Amino acid sequence: MEHVWAGQVAEDSKSKRQQILNAAYDVFSRKGYYRATVDEIIALADTGKGTVYNYFTNKEQLFCTLIQERGDPFQRAMEKVAASNLPALNKIEAIIKLTLGFYGENADLWRVLMHEVRGFGCGTNQANLSPETLEKYQHGFASLIGIFEKVLAEGVDQEILRPINLSKVAYSLFSVCVMMVYQNLVDDDIDVTARNIASVFLYGIARY
Amino acid sequence: MEHVWAGQVAEDSKSKRQQILNAAYDVFSRKGYYRATVDEIIALADTGKGTVYNYFTNKEQLFCTLIQERGDPFQRAMEKVAASNLPALNKIEAIIKLTLGFYGENADLWRVLMHEVRGFGCGTNQANLSPETLEKYQHGFASLIGIFEKVLAEGVDQEILRPINLSKVAYSLFSVCVMMVYQNLVDDDIDVTARNIASVFLYGIARY
Amino acid sequence: MEHVWAGQVAEDSKSKRQQILNAAYDVFSRKGYYRATVDEIIALADTGKGTVYNYFTNKEQLFCTLIQERGDPFQRAMEKVAASNLPALNKIEAIIKLTLGFYGENADLWRVLMHEVRGFGCGTNQANLSPETLEKYQHGFASLIGIFEKVLAEGVDQEILRPINLSKVAYSLFSVCVMMVYQNLVDDDIDVTARNIASVFLYGIARY
Amino acid sequence: MEHVWAGQVAEDSKSKRQQILNAAYDVFSRKGYYRATVDEIIALADTGKGTVYNYFTNKEQLFCTLIQERGDPFQRAMEKVAASNLPALNKIEAIIKLTLGFYGENADLWRVLMHEVRGFGCGTNQANLSPETLEKYQHGFASLIGIFEKVLAEGVDQEILRPINLSKVAYSLFSVCVMMVYQNLVDDDIDVTARNIASVFLYGIARY
DNA sequence: GATGAATGAGTATTCATTCAT
DNA sequence: TATGAATGAATACTCATTCAT
Numbered sequence: 116m117e118h119v120w121a122g123q124v125a126e127d128s129k130s131k132r133q134q135i136l137n138a139a140y141d142v143f144s145r146k147g148y149y150r151a152t153v154d155e156i157i158a159l160a161d162t163g164k165g166t167v168y169n170y171f172t173n174k175e176q177l178f179c180t181l182i183q184e185r186g187d188p189f190q191r192a193m194e195k196v197a198a199s200n201l202p203a204l205n206k207i208e209a210i211i212k213l214t215l216g217f218y219g220e221n222a223d224l225w226r227v228l229m230h231e232v233r234g235f236g237c238g239t240n241q242a243n244l245s246p247e248t249l250e251k252y253q254h255g256f257a258s259l260i261g262i263f264e265k266v267l268a269e270g271v272d273q274e275i276l277r278p279i280n281l282s283k284v285a286y287s288l289f290s291v292c293v294m295m296v297y298q299n300l301v302d303d304d305i306d307v308t309a310r311n312i313a314s315v316f317l318y319g320i321a322r323y
Numbered sequence: 324m325e326h327v328w329a330g331q332v333a334e335d336s337k338s339k340r341q342q343i344l345n346a347a348y349d350v351f352s353r354k355g356y357y358r359a360t361v362d363e364i365i366a367l368a369d370t371g372k373g374t375v376y377n378y379f380t381n382k383e384q385l386f387c388t389l390i391q392e393r394g395d396p397f398q399r400a401m402e403k404v405a406a407s408n409l410p411a412l413n414k415i416e417a418i419i420k421l422t423l424g425f426y427g428e429n430a431d432l433w434r435v436l437m438h439e440v441r442g443f444g445c446g447t448n449q450a451n452l453s454p455e456t457l458e459k460y461q462h463g464f465a466s467l468i469g470i471f472e473k474v475l476a477e478g479v480d481q482e483i484l485r486p487i488n489l490s491k492v493a494y495s496l497f498s499v500c501v502m503m504v505y506q507n508l509v510d511d512d513i514d515v516t517a518r519n520i521a522s523v524f525l526y527g528i529a530r531y
Numbered sequence: 532m533e534h535v536w537a538g539q540v541a542e543d544s545k546s547k548r549q550q551i552l553n554a555a556y557d558v559f560s561r562k563g564y565y566r567a568t569v570d571e572i573i574a575l576a577d578t579g580k581g582t583v584y585n586y587f588t589n590k591e592q593l594f595c596t597l598i599q600e601r602g603d604p605f606q607r608a609m610e611k612v613a614a615s616n617l618p619a620l621n622k623i624e625a626i627i628k629l630t631l632g633f634y635g636e637n638a639d640l641w642r643v644l645m646h647e648v649r650g651f652g653c654g655t656n657q658a659n660l661s662p663e664t665l666e667k668y669q670h671g672f673a674s675l676i677g678i679f680e681k682v683l684a685e686g687v688d689q690e691i692l693r694p695i696n697l698s699k700v701a702y703s704l705f706s707v708c709v710m711m712v713y714q715n716l717v718d719d720d721i722d723v724t725a726r727n728i729a730s731v732f733l734y735g736i737a738r739y
Numbered sequence: 740m741e742h743v744w745a746g747q748v749a750e751d752s753k754s755k756r757q758q759i760l761n762a763a764y765d766v767f768s769r770k771g772y773y774r775a776t777v778d779e780i781i782a783l784a785d786t787g788k789g790t791v792y793n794y795f796t797n798k799e800q801l802f803c804t805l806i807q808e809r810g811d812p813f814q815r816a817m818e819k820v821a822a823s824n825l826p827a828l829n830k831i832e833a834i835i836k837l838t839l840g841f842y843g844e845n846a847d848l849w850r851v852l853m854h855e856v857r858g859f860g861c862g863t864n865q866a867n868l869s870p871e872t873l874e875k876y877q878h879g880f881a882s883l884i885g886i887f888e889k890v891l892a893e894g895v896d897q898e899i900l901r902p903i904n905l906s907k908v909a910y911s912l913f914s915v916c917v918m919m920v921y922q923n924l925v926d927d928d929i930d931v932t933a934r935n936i937a938s939v940f941l942y943g944i945a946r947y
Numbered sequence: 948g949a950t951g952a953a954t955g956a957g958t959a960t961t962c963a964t965t966c967a968t
Numbered sequence: 969t970a971t972g973a974a975t976g977a978a979t980a981c982t983c984a985t986t987c988a989t
Contacts, residue, residue, distance in 0.1 A: 157951095163949055164952090166948080166949055168984095169949070173984090174983095230355070230434075267528075275530060282508065284523065286502050286503070286506050287499040290499055290501070293498070295494070295495075315492065318526075320475075321483065370974075370975085372959095373975050377973065382960090566773075581969095582970055585970070695944050699924050702919070702924065703918060703936075705918075706914040706915055710914035731943070732944055734945055736940055737901070737941040738901055777980060798980065
């Protein structure tokens with residue numbers, strides 16, 4: 116696409132893949148999986164159509180790569196917090212904060228993902244994505260919730276929290292985080308929002 | 324239409340239109356708006372293609388009819404509870420219960436609706452549905468949340484609840500209800516789940 | 532459609548056909564043959580869809596009936612003038628006048644007809660109308676031109692006109708009449724326009 | 740695209756796009772705009788359906804391209820004659836000849852165009868083509884007639900022609916040309932026909 | 948590697964016509 | 969006779985994917 120000097124070419128060939136990923140992020144976020152077209156992606160990435168298929172076997176695999184590259188660091192960060200030796204309550208606040216931060220940054224793309232993986236991991240799917248892909252993300256989602264559960268379990272073990280249904284509360288906490296993000300209800304200072312969420316879940320909204 | 328015995332007539336009068344609506348419910352629920360094809364709907368409804376367009380002007384209008392016919396009674400039921408003179412806490416539990424019940428019954432279709440109306444009412448849309456339709460449902464969603472807020476506000480006024488950010492808590496409560504439904508975490512006895520959700524929000528999960 | 536007294540019914544059943552024809556005239560004129568829909572016609576005629584097919588076997592046959600009912604009187608009027616014993620020049624002016632008048636009144640519908648009968652009667656058709664229908668109108672058109680020729684021939688025989696190619700001049704005269712109508716170049720007093728057209732053809736536009 | 744010998748290249752560079760245009764010319768000419776189907780065009784052009792939409796945005800735009808590519812040279816040729824310094828009478832004959840030639844070669848397609856642009860530029864349209872397209876061609880038609888008028892005006896100015904209604908005669912001349920073509924009344928030697936037409940208009944058909 | 952021309956399966960929608968009442 | 973619900977063939981257009989250069 117560029118008839119320039121060699122150095123440029125080398126850089127270009129390295130960045131082609133990234134250019135495509137960046138463009139794909141943009142387009143998938145704005146249009147959703149189905150309405151995103153390869154044509155729009157290449158226009159934005161300034162590449163040829165074939166190039167996409169050199170790096171990615173599929174529209175689907177392109178999408179998955181995107182998800183993975185962005186999601187993995189988050190997953191690892193969450194696991195790191197869970198494995199740390201912070202006090203239980205601090206851990207709870209920390210994972211809330213991480214979750215708010217991550218979804219805040221990736222709101223649009225993850226909204227798309229969530230729809231494609233229909234209903235946060237359940238059901239009778241016959242979606243746009245292949246069954247294998249679907250399963251993968253459902254699994255990933257489950258392990259994310261697992262982290263919430265694990266942290267909550269610590270609180271229960273340490274008798275800081277009442278004996279609760281871990282799974283339900285984990286899902287609830289997660290859903291509230293996501294909802295706050297999607298409704299633009301997260302304060303400029305994420306810490307504040309995280310603390311508020313934690314506060315509601317810990318102490319409730321009733322007087323006394 | 325048929326000079327047969329009453330039972331038949333009753334079935335027939337619902338006939339084509341209802342058959343189509345039922346089939347559409349099924350297909351939209353399983354496939355989402357975009358992937359749902361009119362062809363599949365008519366195959367399931369056992370009608371000709373033209374028949375769909377006799378009763379509905381559009382794929383979109385078919386979808387909207389579906390949503391409206393199911394959603395309106397729910398909305399009204401919610402408003403009725405809000406307008407009742409139950410004690411504030413009972414109202415809260417009641418709207419939670421209604422919400423769990425409604426989403427439990429319409430889980431799949433409302434999942435689809437929520438995706439199309441992107442992220443529960445926000446954002447940079449370029450969806451499958453027309454802007455007008457979109458706006459309508461965003462408005463409907465907002466008024467649903469409004470009911471949660473109103474009921475919570477009563478609790479605050481009556482000094483049963485602490486002074487909270489009504490909007491945030493309303494969204495939170497709603498999101499938890501929906502999440503419970505979508506994760507199949509609702510007990511056979513909805514009352515139990517409703518009470519548990521209320522309990523967590525009111526008194527928190529911390530000991531003391 | 533009306534639950535009225537018998538007399539009315541009798542009138543209605545007679546007028547249904549006419550109502551449909553009137554509506555059809557309107558719709559075909561405005562939309563052309565292809566874009567005219569039976570639905571629009573019945574809406575205008577205030578009849579049921581089936582009724583159209585009681586009186587007319589086809590959309591095509593409905594159109595043809597329309598053409599015939601309007602065209603036949605014109606054809607006969609033309610023939611009458613041709614058979615009259617007016618002086619040749621007066622005959623020419625008379626058929627010009629008749630033509631201007633007829634096309635003026637039926638401009639839109641005849642525009643449609645002319646298109647369907649592609650190119651005033653020639654060629655490699657594969658039109659909307661059936662071959663038989665086509666042929667019929669091409670024949671009708673030919674006999675119309677024939678009348679022009681016949682009248683011109685009289686002029687030549689009587690040595691009022693130079694020896695000309697009758698056919699060419701006939702077609703020319705006709706085309707000018709139609710063009711005047713379609714371009715709204717016909718004066719309020721048709722006689723004036725007819726005389727002008729005759730004048731140009733008879734004496735030319737050159738000085739001397 | 741092909742590293743082959745020149746002849747091949749020439750053919751190929753015209754290749755798909757031109758194949759489609761040729762096929763489209765054929766089909767539009769035979770079927771008219773509405774009945775011409777993209778399926779038939781691609782069958783004739785021996786291409787895939789998508790290919791058509793790579794080169795043309797629309798069925799309409801395909802049609803317009805066809806018209807433009809053929810019509811523009813004619814329009815320019817006419818303007819050139821009008822701007823030349825031939826004697827007025829020769830100009831008249833020349834534009835008649837050009838018109839006969841052009842419509843002779845493009846009879847079928849222009850018949851279609853004329854119908855779509857309803858009645859040579861008038862009226863209550865609700866056509867198949869978009870309003871913009873329509874307007875464009877109505878304008879093009881008007882400017883064609885304008886050339887006739889201009890040339891006639893010269894004759895009047897030079898007192899070769901009587902003071903006539905330029906517009907009416909212009910339309911008349913044009914309509915006669917077109918009619919001659921559509922009725923296959925043009926002689927093998929176009930000059931002859933052109934001279935005859937001019938002769939009738941200039942000197943009339945009456946003796947003396 | 949990079950490209951983009953070519954492809955065709957897939958989809959919403961229209962509308963003349965039928966036929967049971 | 970009048971009706972209109974039901975029908976399905978027909979049609980423009982989209983877009984992921986391939987492959988020759």
